[in-house]
Amino acid sequence: MELRDLVERFIKGDQKAFAELVRRYERKVYSIAYRMLENHLDADEVTQETFVRIYEKRHEIRDTNFFTSLILRIATNYAIDLLRKKQRRFISVDDTDEMLPTVEVEMAALTESPDSALLNEELGAIIEKGIGLLPTRQRVTVILHDVEGFSKTEVAMAMGCPEATVRSNLHIARAKLKKWLAKRLK
């Protein structure tokens, strides 16, 4: 069934349409949450809570685009709240002195191994670590747009900001990531 029909039926209170929407979106939501919180239990909590909340807010949904961005908004806001609750400290990518020990370990593996498959794997891990160190809004923008592949319009709606802000966040975040990567590979 078309997404638009499903969303329309869901707004009217159709349980089966809701169940189908859960099935279609659960992996995306889980994946975003996992990238933000980096563990299964928290990702699970965010995923469950997101769908319960979108169900409660179904009367506010106007169309399909709105539905997608509302899911993204609920999921990312909840994940950010959870992060704050856990009082996790964000270290800016610029603060290289405070580099996490795991990155050092990865670096050691990287310089020791000439194998290119491993190199790729390590590069990915380093970038991931870098994303984790970005300031929250830049991090969310990169995860939604660059990693998960949502459009700038969807991300802007989800974050409640103009598309220009999404663009500039991406621009700044990617420049930081490239700098971070260059430093790690030196």
Add this chain to the structure above:
Amino acid sequence: MNCREIHFYIDDYLSGSFSPGLREEFEGHLQSCFDCRNFADEEKNLMERMRDRAVPEPPPGYWEQLETRIGARVLADEIGKIGAEYVPSGSRAAMWRILVPLAAVLVLMFLSFSWKEPSGGMRASSFSPELIGNYSVVQMEFRADTVSVPEIMNSLLLTSPGMAGYGLIQMERLTRMGWEEF
């Protein structure tokens, strides 16, 4: 195109959403400008690596279990609302306070089952106080093999600790009455 535009439109170029004309113009600049060529390469590499990274698969059976829990939570919310409407005052209030949570638990189990079975099922919007009062009907249709009691109690506890408390007491009674499937 100038260097500023290259930076601005890099995503559209990399995602292939440019028209052939614009693409040619973009690539024309890249060929003549070392900095932009370098920038485009870096950007392309970074984007590819970011998109490559999958998150670890959750434990086996997770998605099905998640769907059940979401279905149960949503239904518990619906029933909670109906319950709140029907427990205003008077002598019947006490009865409703027991019946509503009990019905909630039973209906949840039924629904958890039908959630996975598209042919059966009941819509939350079709709930009526008659149905809740008449909880024995729901009991008969219930199959216990598809969902665990702790799972449901967990959902209820998250939604309404009071409801979960009543539900638990009623569940124990049912078990003592010989409902071994629990």
